Amino acid sequence: xxTVTQSQPEMSVQEAETVTLSCTYDTSESDYYxxxxxxxxxxxxxxxxxxxxxxxQNATENRFSxxxxxxxxxxxxxxxxxxxxxxxxxxxxxxxxxxxSKLTFGTGTRLQVTL
Amino acid sequence: xxxxxxxxxxxxxxxxxxxxxxxSQNMNHEYMSWYRQDPGLGLxxxxxxxxxxxxxxxxxxxxxxxxRKEKRNFPLILESPSPNQTSLYFCxxxxxxxxxxxxxxxxxxLTVT
Numbered sequence: 537x538x539t540v541t542q543s544q545p546e547m548s549v550q551e552a553e554t555v556t557l558s559c560t561y562d563t564s565e566s567d568y569y570x571x572x573x574x575x576x577x578x579x580x581x582x583x584x585x586x587x588x589x590x591x592x593q594n595a596t597e598n599r600f601s602x603x604x605x606x607x608x609x610x611x612x613x614x615x616x617x618x619x620x621x622x623x624x625x626x627x628x629x630x631x632x633x634x635x636x637s638k639l640t641f642g643t644g645t646r647l648q649v650t651l
Numbered sequence: 652x653x654x655x656x657x658x659x660x661x662x663x664x665x666x667x668x669x670x671x672x673x674x675s676q677n678m679n680h681e682y683m684s685w686y687r688q689d690p691g692l693g694l695x696x697x698x699x700x701x702x703x704x705x706x707x708x709x710x711x712x713x714x715x716x717x718x719r720k721e722k723r724n725f726p727l728i729l730e731s732p733s734p735n736q737t738s739l740y741f742c743x744x745x746x747x748x749x750x751x752x753x754x755x756x757x758x759x760x761l762t763v764t
Binding site: 540542545569578579580581583586627631633637638639641642643644 | 682684686691692693694695696699701709710739741743745748749751752753755757758760
C-alpha cells in the first residue's frame with residue numbers, strides 16, 4: 537500500500553528566508569503524481585504544486601519549488617522569500633490511477649512564519 | 652464558477668442523532684469522494700463514487716453511508732454519530748478516474764458530543 541510520510545510536524549521560518557518541508561513516500565508504481573497542498577486557517581485545501589513522476593525536471597511555481605528524488609522516493613517543498621501569508625498546514629499527497637484513484641496524504645507540517 | 656459546495660459548514664450534534672452533510676459540484680465531474688481530516692493523521696478517504704449509483708469504501712468507511720443518485724450530489728450520511736466521528740470533513744471531485752486535478756469543498760467541521 538502507498539504511504540506518505542511527513543516527519544516534521546512543525547516548522548518555523550523568518551519572513552524573507554527559505555524553508556524546506558520534507559516528504560517521503562512508498563510505492564511500487566512507476567507512474568504517479570505528487571502534490572503539495574496548503575491549508576490556511578480558513579481550512580480551504582489549496583494546491584501549491586504538482587509533480588509528475590515521469591518528469592525528471594523539478595516543478596516550480598513562483599516562490600515554491602520541489603526537489604523530487606524518484607529513486608529515493610523523496611519529494612520536498614522549498615519556499616523561498618517566505619511571507620506571512622505562507623503560514624499554514626502543508627500536506628504532501630500521492631496519487632496513482634489505480635487503488636480507486638484516491639489521494640494518499642501525509643500527516644502534515646504546520647509552518648509558522650515569524651517577523 | 653467551478654466549485655464544490657458543502658453544507659453545513661459547521662455542525663454540533665449529539666450522539667446517535669442522524670445527520671447528513673451535503674456535497675454538490677457544478678463541473679459535471681464523474682468522480683467524487685469524501686475525506687476526513689484529524690490531527691496527526693492527515694486526510695483519509697471515507698468513500699468514493701466513480702459515477703451515478705457507483706460507490707465504494709475508502710480507508711475509513713465505518714459509521715458512514717453515501718449515495719450517488721445524481722451526478723452532481725454526493726451526500727455523506729452518519730446514521731448514528733459517535734464522538735469519534737468528530738472531525739473536519741472534505742468533499743472532493745474530479746473529472747474522472749484518470750484525472751489528477753482534484754477540487755475540494757470548503758470543509759465541514761463536525762462535533763459530536
